[in-house]
Amino acid sequence: MLPDHFVLLAVEHPRAIGGLVVATIHPDARNGRPGVYGAARRRFPVPSDKVLEVPCPFCGADDSESWGRENGWTAVRCRSCGLVYVNPRPDDNEIAESTRLGMHRVSSGSLDVKTGFSRARVRGFRRRLQSVFSRGELGRVPLRCLDVEAGYGELLEALRGLVAPGTRLEGIEPCRSKVEAAAAKGLSVRDCDLEPVTETYDLVSAINVLSHVPDPRAFVASLHARLVPGGSLLLVTGNGGDIPRSDYPQRLQLPDHLLFVGRRHVSALLDQAGFTGIEPHAFRTALPRSPLFDLAGSGLAAVLRRRVGYSGAFRSLWMRGRLREAARARTPQVRPAGRPARVQPQPGPPQIVTASPAPRHGAPARWRRPAPGWPRAARWPSGYRPASPGASP
Numbered sequence: 001m002l003p004d005h006f007v008l009l010a011v012e013h014p015r016a017i018g019g020l021v022v023a024t025i026h027p028d029a030r031n032g033r034p035g036v037y038g039a040a041r042r043r044f045p046v047p048s049d050k051v052l053e054v055p056c057p058f059c060g061a062d063d064s065e066s067w068g069r070e071n072g073w074t075a076v077r078c079r080s081c082g083l084v085y086v087n088p089r090p091d092d093n094e095i096a097e098s099t100r101l102g103m104h105r106v107s108s109g110s111l112d113v114k115t116g117f118s119r120a121r122v123r124g125f126r127r128r129l130q131s132v133f134s135r136g137e138l139g140r141v142p143l144r145c146l147d148v149e150a151g152y153g154e155l156l157e158a159l160r161g162l163v164a165p166g167t168r169l170e171g172i173e174p175c176r177s178k179v180e181a182a183a184a185k186g187l188s189v190r191d192c193d194l195e196p197v198t199e200t201y202d203l204v205s206a207i208n209v210l211s212h213v214p215d216p217r218a219f220v221a222s223l224h225a226r227l228v229p230g231g232s233l234l235l236v237t238g239n240g241g242d243i244p245r246s247d248y249p250q251r252l253q254l255p256d257h258l259l260f261v262g263r264r265h266v267s268a269l270l271d272q273a274g275f276t277g278i279e280p281h282a283f284r285t286a287l288p289r290s291p292l293f294d295l296a297g298s299g300l301a302a303v304l305r306r307r308v309g310y311s312g313a314f315r316s317l318w319m320r321g322r323l324r325e326a327a328r329a330r331t332p333q334v335r336p337a338g339r340p341a342r343v344q345p346q347p348g349p350p351q352i353v354t355a356s357p358a359p360r361h362g363a364p365a366r367w368r369r370p371a372p373g374w375p376r377a378a379r380w381p382s383g384y385r386p387a388s389p390g391a392s393p
């Protein structure tokens with residue numbers, strides 16, 4: 001069956017026959033067809049007027065060395081601070097449009113970064129949430145939670161079984177096809193980015209989002225602005241900025257990934273934004289995600305990941321930051337004007353308004369013990385079912 005839209009591209013492609021490659025390009029990402037992947041020879045697949053040469057987004061230095069190449073794009077490492085970033089990169093409009101479509105222009109046509117709702121991902125999220133948060137923090141009183149770029153809703157689905165009745169779970173996601181997929185799972189997600197969000201929350205999460213933003217400092221500040229005093233931020237990203245390219249276990253997914261930070265970068269970003277109580281958690285997940293693992297089920301996949309995945313230096317960083325009243329008052333944050341007062345959650349089953357980003361990795365390492373306070377059944381979610389009504393999917 002032919003795709004809705006297709007073009008013939010005459011390019012120098014290693015797999016081209018007679019110099020021609022058929023590449024599918026989908027202006028409407030909702031058709032969900034896979035894009036074209038492949039090595040690239042052209043360096044600037046995006047029109048040159050949509051490409052920016054940029055200094056290091058973390059320290060501002062303009063001194064870098066090549067770190068990795070993929071899809072016609074180059075990631076460089078800043079010689080000053082160690083951040084890895086795509087340079088040149090697509091301009092802001094191109095990034096926003098690609099994020100909305102879940103599709104990026106690459107040398108061979110398009111890179112489709114849409115996947116789908118994953119139960120394995122929900123289980124992995126739940127285990128990590130139980131390592132990072134104590135039971136009392138999530139389950140004692142109703143909270144108001146926002147997951148930023150919530151993807152297909154897996155994080156909110158994981159939270160649903162852990163939070164107190166009456167908790168309000170919301171997600172925002174700029175990619176419409178992901179919003180619709182989350183809605184089909186009974187998860188409610190707003191089709192927008194952070195800018196129009198005027199409410200404030202007890203918990204704001206951004207799972208594997210930092211690597212997709214061109215300005216990490218502004219992004220963390222905008223998360224800070226959506227928290228109530230005493231609220232918590234959960235920021236998850238890989239540690240690509242701490243390791244050589246050879247230790248990065250997956251495709252780089254350039255230019256969907258624009259940044260590869262290290263632990264020190266994330267700690268500094270949170271500190272500079274005014275967060276206190278910064279708490280790093282690192283999980284070993286060296287094996288790439290694979291449909292085979294999903295088919296094998298959590299048991300075999302967990303064994304494989306534990307036994308094989310321990311060899312690499314790659315880590316998934318789950319960073320927590322907290323807001324104190326005083327710290328929040330001192331910080332000259334960009335606050336949305338006219339933000340309404342915080343709505344007190346009403347008792348009742350968790351209200352799911354969600355969606356969640358896609359972690360590229362699965363189960364956490366056993367060496368990190370769950371945070372104290374979770375019942376035994378909840379520590380190992382394979383047999384865990386929340387007792388609160390309405391909490392089960």
Ligand SMILES: [Zn+2]
Nearest residue numbers: 056059078081
């Ligand atoms: Zn730098």
